[in-house]
Amino acid sequence: MSRPEPTDPPAPSFWPVAAAVAVAVHLVACLVSYGGLLSDSRPGDTVHYREFATKILDHGLVPYRDFYVEFPPGALPAFVAPDALGVDHYFLLFKVLMAASGALTLVLASRSLAALGATRRRYLSLAPFALLPLLLGHVYLNRYDAVSAVLLVATLLLLLLGRDSSACAALGLAVAAKLLPAVALPIAGIRIFRERGRRAMLRALAAFTAVLLAAFLPFTAIAPGGVEFSLRSQAERHLQLESIGASALLGLDRVGLYDSHWILGAPGSLDLGGALPDTVGALSSVAQLAAIALVAVLYWRGPEVAERLVTAFAAAVTVIVLGKVLSPQYLTMLTAVVPLAGGRSGRRATALLIVALILSQGLSTWGGYHDLRNAGSSVFVLVIRNGCLVALFALLVMSLHRSRIQNQTTA
Numbered sequence: 001m002s003r004p005e006p007t008d009p010p011a012p013s014f015w016p017v018a019a020a021v022a023v024a025v026h027l028v029a030c031l032v033s034y035g036g037l038l039s040d041s042r043p044g045d046t047v048h049y050r051e052f053a054t055k056i057l058d059h060g061l062v063p064y065r066d067f068y069v070e071f072p073p074g075a076l077p078a079f080v081a082p083d084a085l086g087v088d089h090y091f092l093l094f095k096v097l098m099a100a101s102g103a104l105t106l107v108l109a110s111r112s113l114a115a116l117g118a119t120r121r122r123y124l125s126l127a128p129f130a131l132l133p134l135l136l137g138h139v140y141l142n143r144y145d146a147v148s149a150v151l152l153v154a155t156l157l158l159l160l161l162g163r164d165s166s167a168c169a170a171l172g173l174a175v176a177a178k179l180l181p182a183v184a185l186p187i188a189g190i191r192i193f194r195e196r197g198r199r200a201m202l203r204a205l206a207a208f209t210a211v212l213l214a215a216f217l218p219f220t221a222i223a224p225g226g227v228e229f230s231l232r233s234q235a236e237r238h239l240q241l242e243s244i245g246a247s248a249l250l251g252l253d254r255v256g257l258y259d260s261h262w263i264l265g266a267p268g269s270l271d272l273g274g275a276l277p278d279t280v281g282a283l284s285s286v287a288q289l290a291a292i293a294l295v296a297v298l299y300w301r302g303p304e305v306a307e308r309l310v311t312a313f314a315a316a317v318t319v320i321v322l323g324k325v326l327s328p329q330y331l332t333m334l335t336a337v338v339p340l341a342g343g344r345s346g347r348r349a350t351a352l353l354i355v356a357l358i359l360s361q362g363l364s365t366w367g368g369y370h371d372l373r374n375a376g377s378s379v380f381v382l383v384i385r386n387g388c389l390v391a392l393f394a395l396l397v398m399s400l401h402r403s404r405i406q407n408q409t410t411a
Contacts, residue, residue, distance in 0.1 A: 010117040018123035019110035023103045025130040030099040035138025037095050044142035050090045052076070053083035064219050064226030070233060070267035073215045074176025078144045094142075099133075101146040105336050106130060108153045112340060115160040116306055125339040125346075128354055132335050135354060136328065137361035143329035148178045149336035155184065156313050156337060160306055164192045168204040172211030179234070180330070183319045186296040187312045194304045238263065238271035239281035240325040241372055242363070244386045246272050249280065251383050253375040262373045269325070270369065281324035288323040291393070292316065298400040307342050308403055314341045314349070315396035321389045328360040338392065345399035352392040359385035 031037045035044070052069060055061040056076070063069045063076060071079075082093035106126055113123055129149075133140050140146070151174035158167035168188055174181035185208070193201040220227045239246050241262060249272060252258035258276075265271035299312035314337045320330050335357065339350045359381050363369065371378035 010119055014120055014123065015110040015114035015118075018113070018120075018126060019107045022106040022110065022123075022126040022130040025127075026102050026106055026133070027099060029131055029133040030095070030102070030141060033133035033137065033141070035142055036133055037092065037099065037141070040091065041138065044138060045144075046091050046094050046142050049079040049094065049144070050083065052079045053090070056080055057083050062219075062222060064230060065223030068226070068267075069230055072176055072179055072230075073219050073227075074173060075144060075147075075178065078147050078177070098141045098144065098146040101150045102129065102132065102140075105146070105150040105153050108150065108157050109336065109340060112153065112157045112160055112310075115157065116310065116340075116342070122342070125350065128339050128350060128357070129335045132332065132357070135357040135361065136331060136335075137364060139328045139360070139364055140332060143327075143332070145178065145329040145332040148174050148181055149333050151177070152181055152184065152317060152333055153336050155181075155188065156310065156340070159188060159191050159309060159313075162195065164196060164200050164204040165207040168192075168208035169211050172208040172215075175208075176212055176215035180320045181317070181333070183292050184313055184316045186292060187299060187309070187316045190296060190300050191304070191309055233266050236266075237269065237281075237325055238265040238273060239277040239284070240265070240327070241270040241272060241369070242328065242382060242386075243281075243284065243324050243326040244322060244390065245280040245284045245324060246277065247379070247382045247386045249277060250372065250375050250379045254379045260375055269327075270373065284322065284324040288319055291319045291322050294397065295319065295400065298397065302400060302403050308400065310337075311341045311343075311346065311396055311399050311403075314338045314346075315393065315400060318389070318393045318396060321386075322393065326386070326389075328364050331357055331360055334392075338396075341396060341399070343399060345395045345402075349392045349395045352388040352395070356385050356388040356392070359388070 035041050052063070055067055056063065057080060061067055063073070069076075078097065082090045082097060085093050106129060109126055109129065110123065113125070128135065151170050155167050155171040155174065158170060171181060171184060171188060189201055189205065192204050216227065249258055249260055253260040260272055261274065263271050263273035271277070295312055295315045299308065302308055317333055317337050320333060331353070334353060338353050339346070341349060362381055363372070363378060363385070372382060
């Protein structure tokens with residue numbers, strides 16, 4: 001029989017102080033990190049983003065019609081805004097935009113903890129995201145996933161506050177910017193249905209749909225083939241080199257049981273080529289869908305309490321890493337929500353996430369990608385990193401399962 005965890009009294013008015021401290025730490029981390037605000041090193045994908053902005057603003061070209069864009073329409077404002085503000089300082093302004101998104105994420109996360117009645121000690125869960133520029137490295141400020149992160153936390157907070165339609169509208173914005181946050185939609189729908197009924201859920205889903213239509217319809221009307229090709233190219237991607245499935249195959253190669261070879265896939269990613277990787281990639285997509293269904297079923301079959309919502313939401317977002325593509329910047333979204341999960345399982349999941357962040361930085365900063373292509377020693381780092389992510393997901397799922405069993409026992 002496990003001992004009950006010691007509890008501290010809630011600190012409902014503490015959240016602005018915690019948010020201010022977390023934001024200050026975050027901004028300092030953004031300044032001093034490699035590839036941060038004071039560095040012009042490792043611009044990464046921002047070079048690609050600037051090309052889009054130049055084509056749109058300087059040459060008047062229309063995305064999807066006049067040139068290929070692999071990102072959904074909701075991502076375009078993040079690419080264009082820095083160029084509109086100052087073309088001579090695009091990379092710095094883009095980093096400032098991401099740092100500001102991170103700061104807002106911390107404010108919303110702190111308010112979410114207040115909505116949960118968190119103790120002062122629990123506000124330490126803000127630390128991983130506050131230190132994310134240092135933990136994840138240059139990937140954080142030089143990708144646009146911080147925008148998706150702030151919208152995911154906004155969705156969670158609005159669900160906790162009972163602002164159903166606003167929550168789904170925020171989630172719609174997140175999906176319009178990066179399709180992956182759609183994994184959280186079943187959890188939001190279940191929460192709203194059980195709290196306020198079918199009509200409220202339909203209104204909220206209408207808000208979600210309206211946001212998506214507003215983002216996609218203008219470009220679909222102008223260039224239906226371009227939008228369709230963009231979405232199809234994402235769906236048909238090969239098994240990306242850092243994915244969980246690829247790490248298993250690279251591990252087999254490392255011990256002499258499989259001969260892997262890498263290819264340059266679309267859109268510009270490093271993938272594994274061949275029949276077996278393609279099969280593993282298809283199975284990864286099936287596993288991802290099954291994981292979403294598992295989280296939704298476990299959440300549905302348990303009690304409707306705020307803490308379970310947070311755990312289910314975090315588990316759903318973690319499903320992102322189980323597919324056939326796993327880029328390191330995806331961990332930005334996980335870091336925004338996973339540490340908010342309470343209890344021992346939440347703390348253990350956060351610890352695993354921190355290890356995964358550090359290992360991801362090692363892979364992207366210390367030459368691991370070149371080594372991975374040849375199934376070098378970096379494969380071991382990748383396998384451990386992905387093992388941490390799988391274990392993280394398992395911890396959150398088991399937490400949902402235990403809360404369901406406990407509810408049945410006490411009923």
